[in-house]
Amino acid sequence: MDTDVLIVGAGPTGLALAARLHRLGVGVRVIDKHAGVLELTKSAALHARTLEHLRDLGVVDAVLAEGRRVDVLCLRTGHRDRLAVDFRTLADTAYPFMVDIPQARTEHLLIDLLADQGVRVERGTECTGVEQDADGVRATVVTGGRTATVRARWLVGCDGAHSTVRGLLGIERVGAPYADDWVLCDAVVDWPLPRNEMTFSGDTEGIFGVFPLPGERRYRLAYTATPGVEPDLRDAQNAMARTGIEGTIRSVDQFWTFSLAHEQAVRYRSGRVFLAGDAGHVHTPFGGQGLNLGIGDAMNLAWRLAAAARGDAGALDSYQDERHPVAAQVIAFTHRGAQMMLLRGDPRRHVRDAALTVLRSSPRARRALARRFSQLDHGYRRASGTSGRVRGLAGGDRLPDLAFFDGRANRPRRLHALLPDDRHTVLLTDPAQAEGLAVPDSCAVRVLTPDWARAESTGGVPTALDRGREAARLYGAAYLVRPDRHLAYAGPAAGLSAALAPLARLGEVR
Numbered sequence: 001m002d003t004d005v006l007i008v009g010a011g012p013t014g015l016a017l018a019a020r021l022h023r024l025g026v027g028v029r030v031i032d033k034h035a036g037v038l039e040l041t042k043s044a045a046l047h048a049r050t051l052e053h054l055r056d057l058g059v060v061d062a063v064l065a066e067g068r069r070v071d072v073l074c075l076r077t078g079h080r081d082r083l084a085v086d087f088r089t090l091a092d093t094a095y096p097f098m099v100d101i102p103q104a105r106t107e108h109l110l111i112d113l114l115a116d117q118g119v120r121v122e123r124g125t126e127c128t129g130v131e132q133d134a135d136g137v138r139a140t141v142v143t144g145g146r147t148a149t150v151r152a153r154w155l156v157g158c159d160g161a162h163s164t165v166r167g168l169l170g171i172e173r174v175g176a177p178y179a180d181d182w183v184l185c186d187a188v189v190d191w192p193l194p195r196n197e198m199t200f201s202g203d204t205e206g207i208f209g210v211f212p213l214p215g216e217r218r219y220r221l222a223y224t225a226t227p228g229v230e231p232d233l234r235d236a237q238n239a240m241a242r243t244g245i246e247g248t249i250r251s252v253d254q255f256w257t258f259s260l261a262h263e264q265a266v267r268y269r270s271g272r273v274f275l276a277g278d279a280g281h282v283h284t285p286f287g288g289q290g291l292n293l294g295i296g297d298a299m300n301l302a303w304r305l306a307a308a309a310r311g312d313a314g315a316l317d318s319y320q321d322e323r324h325p326v327a328a329q330v331i332a333f334t335h336r337g338a339q340m341m342l343l344r345g346d347p348r349r350h351v352r353d354a355a356l357t358v359l360r361s362s363p364r365a366r367r368a369l370a371r372r373f374s375q376l377d378h379g380y381r382r383a384s385g386t387s388g389r390v391r392g393l394a395g396g397d398r399l400p401d402l403a404f405f406d407g408r409a410n411r412p413r414r415l416h417a418l419l420p421d422d423r424h425t426v427l428l429t430d431p432a433q434a435e436g437l438a439v440p441d442s443c444a445v446r447v448l449t450p451d452w453a454r455a456e457s458t459g460g461v462p463t464a465l466d467r468g469r470e471a472a473r474l475y476g477a478a479y480l481v482r483p484d485r486h487l488a489y490a491g492p493a494a495g496l497s498a499a500l501a502p503l504a505r506l507g508e509v510r
């Protein structure tokens, strides 16, 4: 074999997958048909769950330093603010906000990370054929007119909405294109609203979205195209005027017109070949979800491929079970959101406005929406390979990143920071839960306890003392946490042995 995993496509999904696989000790090659990063205006918004993933990849500090923090997503219709979704209400994450940063910058940061790890993206290299048998995959790749074969144990198509890999596998998509084209541009704008606010306005002509970007008075503007009108500064200014907010566009870098669809591949896997990111799902930019979803796919698939490389091929089976329904939910949510904002002069707009007003008066509904956009609640409760349920947490849920004061280290900490991100971890809340428990070498053990006396008697297991019982919702149970910070198991300690059984089979990467 030339490599363990061949990744086709060096967009955000492929780059995140490559970095994660490398961290997990899996051999990886990444090819991309383009000569460099496309500096095209595309995604801007990174949500809380993605920032957690970027933390585990090791680039979140750079993203935070460079990006613009956005606290509020405001929905406006008919010239009025209808609903403000405040991400500062997100309680169990270190990142209770969104970060706006051009997609190309996110890609460059991941490429730099890979370069530091010694992984180089093979540019100008296009995948044109895929064959597989029981042992591996043979990909035909073309570089500068020369054709070669790359043999890998697995191949992942991260090659975007028009995925060649998906086409070669003959995997159908379901969904439909939208009638409206969209225009996107990065601009310098005198915009009177706060810089920590992203705005989507619906009016009788279409949608106008304003995303604050890093840089003085810089914004990304996204709006529904007027049929027959070539986008230019005047067109953008006219569209902005429809929001009812007095903004002035000073200059624009470039315009990009694009069409959209809500579509999903019916399968994410064919034998040893997988789809991730836009290759598997596309939808509207409502709420800035797509790139975030792709990075979520990558983090979910990476540890499975690492487990398969160590002898547990069964770990690959639930990738589709977990990620397909999550993307289906996002597609449905963004479809409803965009349709709602695109009612134009339809009389149902009055019902929409009334509904938004009701939502506005409910802090609970606004918090729920913030969680929805943030992707923090994407979970896998019904998927195989996850089990148990205790005190509101179940196998498949994301482990909440609770903040607590560690009485042993004598400093504030977060739960995720207590756990390694390159292996499964048994998280005990009482050292006595370890009695008689056989933990495979591939797995870490951590103790989080509120009990002063017990915190001193954990026999060398890394232990944190939760002095203020701030993680009280976890106590009385034990957990098996996956490398992607989702729970493989939540429940009585007696249930851990069964949950650990698949990990006992793991060897070295073979």
Ligand SMILES: Cc1cc2nc3c(=O)[nH]c(=O)nc-3n(C[C@H](O)[C@H](O)[C@H](O)COP(=O)(O)OP(=O)(O)OC[C@H]3O[C@@H](n4cnc5c(N)ncnc54)[C@H](O)[C@@H]3O)c2cc1C
Pocket: 008, 009, 010, 011, 012, 013, 014, 031, 032, 033, 034, 041, 042, 043, 044, 045, 046, 103, 125, 126, 127, 128, 158, 159, 160, 161, 163, 164, 165, 184, 258, 276, 277, 278, 279, 285, 287, 288, 289, 290, 291, 292, 293, 294
């Ligand atoms: C206008 C717009 C605004 C958006 N705004 C947001 C936002 O705010 N937040 C958000 O989360 N998402 C947003 N998105 C979505 C986001 O841009 C995509 O979800 C994201 O780019 C998907 O990443 P990917 O890596 O899966 O695919 P892509 O970014 O499409 O990357 C695919 C890569 O595969 C390569 N490739 C293709 N075919 C081959 C082949 N045969 N061989 C080798 N290489 C190949 C391509 O060159 C490309 O580099 C937006 C999208 C659009 C269009």
